[in-house]
Amino acid sequence: MDNPQEVAGPPLLDVVNVSKRFVVRGSRQSVTWRRHLTAVDGVSFSLRAGEITALVGESGSGKSTVARMLSRLETPSGGYVNLHGERVRFGVPGGRRAYLRQVQLIFQDPFASLNPVHTVRYHLERPLRVHQHLRSQQDVERGVAALLEEVHLTPPSRFIDCYPHQLSGGQRQRVAIARALAVGPKVVLADEPVSMLDVSIRLGVLNLLAQLVEERGLALMYITHDIASARYFAATTHVMYSGQLIESGPSEDVTQSPRHPYTQLLLESSPDPTRSRKRIPLSALEVAHGNIGTGCRFQPRCPYAMPRCAEEASPRQAVGGTHWAACWLLAPVPADGQ
Amino acid sequence: MSAISGGAAPVPVGTRVGSKKRYAAARQSRDRFVRFWRRLTQSRKTFAGLVILLIFLLIALFGPWIDSQSPSAMSGAVLQGPSTAHWLGTTQTGQDVAAQLLDGTRFTLLVSFGAAAVATVIALIIGIGGGYLGGIGGEVLSMLSNCFLVIPALPLVIVLAGYLPNKGGISLILVLALTGWAWGARILRAQTLSLRRRDFVLAARVAGERSWRILFSEILPHVMPIAASGFVFTVIFAIVTQSSLAFLGLGDVTTWSWGTMLYWAQNNSALGLGAWWWFVPPGLCIGLVGMALALINFGIDDFVNPRLRVTDLRRRGRRAARLSVAEVLAPHASDSAVVEAVGK
């Protein structure tokens, strides 16, 4: 669980300024802003081999949409993605499979992501056949067994003919992980891989992922709403709010000295019996994510909001090292001391 | 990658790998069928339905051998009640009602099952295809099935049949299929739409599967119970509609079916003459087959909608409860999305 030491090197997957807009048909309330829902707005980050990067945000922050775009279940409305330094072209025939051979997605809910009519064997042998081009039955069989061992479902013969409903949540998620590995990917996107699991088995699944990152040199994006687990699990943490990255940096820096008010709120809200809680002023009460203009999106909820925040959103303000936050509070004070 | 292609991983699999796999694949599809079948036969109602239907199918197959009299042969025994010579009595022209009934069973069932089969295939193609493809094509297909659903079937059939020069079995099957597919297509579409967004379908897409493979391998198994229910429903529709057509004299009145029997009975005012044995049996047969099919549908409903199962469970008390605790404890685990999909 220790942080993999920063592996220097070129990013494996480079996400540049990616956006996604959904067209939502107007509803009776809030017709005005719902027409175009910007789920993801100009998000940029990179994933490196052998490194775990966390993407933290609450539901509706757009973090799952990022995962879906990167696994090509959605097409971005703006921005681009570089894989191995080469620009990925969406919508090229045949390009899909080649891309998915490199980038795989693990879904949140292991109860839903495995087809109840197929056995574990079927789930694992399909990608082996499609992507590894294994033909002979013996090779496939061996591959499936090796995958099961790799995710610690041993002995494989015990699980290989099981249907999903015969497995527990933790076991299913391991099968789902094995399926992603079957393709032989370089990048794995894990969309809340443990949030549907019981507390006592979460750690096992996370440790397995960490081990795979180390052994296979994967670039792993760990998407979660649980910032505490990001702290333990990921080297780098990006915090997302309402479709934008608002703070980013080494996980320990982000969680121990959060600079954006939203990150602070998130950390304050996370249950942790080992500390005495401070209270964030209650002006941070729920406000609809409405009226997204040019201003900071957190401004309606922000206890420290200034007039400037409503007018324009802050650019990234460097805090030190790779740590930055998008907040005017961190802007260098103008010389005239306004 | 390394772990797979390296081949160094210890694989505790014997030499029978190939055969084992084939065996497993066969078992996989069989298991699901067995589960489905067991669910169907578990309920007394459904079991009764299956038995009744089986009897009629046997009659359709072997009917002419059971009673060797020709259904059209006339005799001097006119309008006689049931007797040992004529189990179900005779008609005004001395024809044997039982022979007609046995002979008619074959045509009636052939036409209705044939029509339902054709209709179900159309429904599957238009429903699943339209549901999975989405976009403009999907919308058009949906519109088409909604149209056919709203246009009342019988007047359309009557108008169609009125123009048809050839009123034989094939054209009857086509007319019934044409008017009977829409209901199934609509429900299949709703179901496919919800399945399309399920994680396991998305996961198959991420695994790099092609669309046709997702349709056949991931989606089709889940809609089969619904398609089966649609099939059963269409058979009922086809039986009733073809009988109605025949009764109106719009069918081929020289082919024996339950409908034509009713037509001749009505034309000769069988009831007015008190010849109930002429009129009652064909109607009763239609009702019985319809009921059998509806009872089978109960079983399919229970399979599709887990909540209905629980009630069955309550009824049969604790012993049954022991069998299905799994479903009770995880009521939302399997197919409950079906309910919502069919609901709207």
Added chain:
Amino acid sequence: MVYLLRRTVFYVLTAIIALSINFFIPRLMPGNPIDSLLARFSGRVTPRTLASLNALFGLQHHEGLWGQYFAYWRALLHGNLGISFTYFPTAVSHVIGASLPWTLVLVGLCTVLSFIVGTAVGCIVGWKPGSFLDNLLPLTTFFSSIPYFWLGLIALFVFSGLLHWLPVSGAYDSSVSIGWTWSFIASALDHAILPAATLVISTISFWLLRMRNMMVTTLGEDYILLAEAKGLSRMRIMAMYGARNAILPNIASFAMALGFVVTGSILLEVVFSYPGIGFVLYQAVSNEDYPLMQGIFLVVTLVVLLANFLADFCYILLDPRARDEA
């Protein structure tokens, strides 16, 4: 409102498609039955009649198909459905106008009655699934599986033929004249009892079964559990929490049912010689009266569409989610 608008567009489109089907069927069918018919009536056809038939059926093929199609629409929009051969020389629209009310009242009322009773009983059966009431289901299924006309004939045989309790045919006694008089209403009711009872008995099972299943499904919802925990009376839970939600899919599936009802009622009218639109259709078919057949198909389709539209409207009233849904 958006929802309603979309539905309206849908129904208009459906109507156009249905009317187009109506146009194309006689033209796609092999042979030309109209020509032979025309020959049958050649001596009595006036030029005006001929013109209208022309428009509806394209008897003289000097115009192209599109030209015929537009002429057909023009005739329809003028309410011109041609001349009936059976009731020559009455206009089809007139024949339909005389028979439609009978059907609307009989079938309409019975459908509503069957829906209400079936839904209410289904609600009670579904409230306590597994009780003895569930054993009703196979019985009602049996009644819904036999063709209406057969059931109607048996009923006719028993109640009119054997017992002489009720009249054999027609919609009212020929001795009374139509009007809002007691004798007429009593006579009409007397004549309607058998067909109505047959219709209700045949259709009730559909609503009953669906409502029961939806009720059982709904009872598994958390909000039912919460209502129970709230200490509400059983009646209130059953009505406002159970039935109120369970009924929604039933209304949404009104279209499906209506097709069957219309189908059955046509046969029923034949059996009871009830002077509704089904009976007229039967006569049109027997006499190969194509203009009348097509006119009736057209009107029946439009009426069903209208009924569906009303059902949609009810759905919107009952389901707040549909109101917001685009």
Added chain:
Amino acid sequence: MTNREPVAANSALPRGATIEVDPLRRNQRPASDRFEPLVEIQHLTVEYGVGAVAVSGFDLTIGRGEIVGIVGESGSGKSTLAYAVMRLLREPAHIREGRILYYQGDSATELLAVERDQLRALRWSELAIVFQSAMNALNPVMTLHAQIDDVLRAHDRTLTRTSRRERGEELFKLVGIPLDRLRAYPHELSGGMRQRALIAIALALKPNLLIMDEPTTALDVVTQRQILDELLRLRAELGFSMMFVTHDLALIMDIADRIVVMYAGRAVEAGGPEDLLRDPRHPYTIGLLNSFPTVSGPKRRLTGIPGFPPNIAELPQGCAFHPRCDRALDVCRQQVPTFTVEEGSNRGVRCWLHGASTTLGAEASVAEEQCEPAKLARNQGSDMDRGRSSGP
């Protein structure tokens, strides 16, 4: 819906016997003298069908104004317990034995024995429940006000329309929902608002006990925190007790006065949050504490718990936790330990490592355990695992 037969049979038992196996009631109270019992659960056993015991011999007393947290994983029986107290269990779940006493002044009502009308009167005015998913728990075709309104009307027919309306507004103000939302339908609200609405409905009749079944699990951390703060404030203001069921130990430690940890249908440890944090005794509790990452302080070493939670239909013999326990003794594999309570505190633990002894009561309970046929099919998944691991 609740089967009352077994209760009747149980109440025929000598009363003393019941009290004997009820250590919580005797000892497990806050040290203060003001402890006044509100609800007392005695030896509650809930079964699914035959043989699958979801809750087994559970004892708990909740004091007035107290927040008791019930922590457990899926299948631990925590939700079943909550539903049992409200008598909302549905077939095939049924209460096999036990009593639930509800204290009003000097008298106590046996909740499991009351008739339907009395139960209806007690529900909501005395005990209310908040479900996990507000979306499913709110009637989609009724406005929020109508859903508050019908509770008020059902329990007090004298209220006028305006007074009910005022009460609705008052409740919305209390839980922090804008008043114009009273006329809204559930689908028009955000998840957090819906959950607040559910709490508002729960508070409508000022109940003495609020049963919370994972009320914030489906919400974001920030919203969850706000709602919990609200709840604590409301508790201080209105003085109700809470039985708070959750799987999140960290969360419950923040808000509860006392915590009961459940595993496989049994209470395995109980105590105040501080006690559990500083001095956890049961290996399962220790494992849980070592499973969740913390946001503050130095990073701890997380060890987690090996294996998978058991299936209630096929519990291992002896202590249900022993297959996952690295300190398991021979006795753990054979006998279920008793729940031992530390004198003069509210600490208790069910573990052979911590002074459980084979007393008479324990033997009785073990014997009874062995009678349970443990051959039920499966629960939602872990069956295969279980089947194999407990097999030869």
